[in-house]
Amino acid sequence: MAVASGLPKGADGYILSDMDKIFEAQETAQYEAWLETPAGAQYLRASCALLDQILDFTPGWRVLDVGCGLGAHLEHLHERGMFCQGLEAGPVAAKLASQRLGGRARIVKGDAHDLPFDDNEFDAVVLVNTLELTERRAQVLAEAARVAASRVCVIxxxxFDPSAQIARWLGRKHPVLTGRPIGLLGLRRLxxxxxxxxxxxxxSAVTWPWPRVGRHPLGELVGLCAAVTPRLRAMPLPITTAPPVAGREALRAHGRVSSIHRVK
Structure with a gap:
């Protein structure tokens, strides 16, 4: 069935139908309601504490949250004194995040596989429960590193969390345990x-009996922060030839450094 080309596109580039948007709106509403429950509030506190621990930020940094969802982590980063932007593929979530944050953070609708930002535009890029929802993880991570000047943090x-395994065994659906979760070894390998x-x-972070952060291999959330090297674009330097000279001047002029001019 043909679909109108004017419809918005998702993160994978496919055109979203009205039914896709309805499903997204339902999932977004369920996730928003879950964040208001005690379990959701504990998850949010734990993930924010884990982000603080591994990011080791400096106030005033420019931070991009890829897959920002409803903007809860952006709100936390803004309160920590950072200049924030968020990228979200879902039009419903992007709109709600923009409404939630107002002028405190700019929300861009876009594709995590092809970020609409310049090289080194941000000091840090964070991905909280984002990589496990993407098909091409390596490409998403490479794009995050491209636009980051200092570090990339993935949560x-x-x-391997026992509670997650029990939930899967019981067939329970958890708002965070979606996609293909990545353990610490998987993050390091990637x-x-x-x-x-x-x-x-x-x-890592655990939420029971209270949210806390530490190096718990079986924690509910794992986070890894990688240092990245700023990318510098190499510009070709035009080479000009020194004016012709004769006799001894020609010998002295051979290899003269002043014949190469740097053009900015």
């Missing part, structure tokens, strides 16, 4: 494949 649900042997730090 994922931990597939970072090494995409970014090479860069310095990293990790931590």
């Amino acid at each position: 994922s649900a931990n597939p 970072v090494r494949e995409v970014l090479g042997p860069v310095p990293t730090t990790w931590s």
